Amino acid sequence: MNITKTDRTKNTVIKSFAQTSLLLFLAVPFLGLKVNAAPKLLNDPVFNQATMIGKVFFDSNLNGILDNGELGIPGVRVATVTGLVMETDAYGRFHIPDGKVHNSRFGQNQLLKIDVYSLPQGARITSENPRLLRTSNKALNKINFGVVF
Numbered sequence: 001m002n003i004t005k006t007d008r009t010k011n012t013v014i015k016s017f018a019q020t021s022l023l024l025f026l027a028v029p030f031l032g033l034k035v036n037a038a039p040k041l042l043n044d045p046v047f048n049q050a051t052m053i054g055k056v057f058f059d060s061n062l063n064g065i066l067d068n069g070e071l072g073i074p075g076v077r078v079a080t081v082t083g084l085v086m087e088t089d090a091y092g093r094f095h096i097p098d099g100k101v102h103n104s105r106f107g108q109n110q111l112l113k114i115d116v117y118s119l120p121q122g123a124r125i126t127s128e129n130p131r132l133l134r135t136s137n138k139a140l141n142k143i144n145f146g147v148v149f
Contacts, residue, residue: 059146107136
């Protein structure tokens with residue numbers, strides 16, 4: 001294989017660039033230079049606002065706590081004191097995105113309640129109803145309701 005003059009020039013330039021980059025990479029810590037990378041976070045409701053998630057579940061052991069294997073109850077209405085009413089999905093889950101916390105330093109109390117008229121006939125709630133939760137910004141807040149029939 002014959003190497004032409006132009007190929008040698010390109011290889012020399014590429015080799016020189018690679019050596020310079022490696023030299024700078026290795027020299028940065030010794031020169032006392034700081035390399036700062038500051039990622040810019042966009043307004044994400046999960047991290048910048050108080051997002052609440054939860055589940056209305058069939059409490060098979062009557063302890064009021066969601067345990068492994070306890071299934072959700074679909075179609076149950078959950079309400080807040082501000083008038084927001086939501087219905088659980090097919091797996092008994094609900095969520096409130098973009099919750100407003102007015103004092104981000106101390107958080108804010110949120111009150112959620114199950115509409116007992118949306119439960120199956122003869123059902124009773126095994127956890128507190130209503131439930132009080134202290135929410136804060138930049139956090140995923142979780143609240144669950146246990147039900148037995």
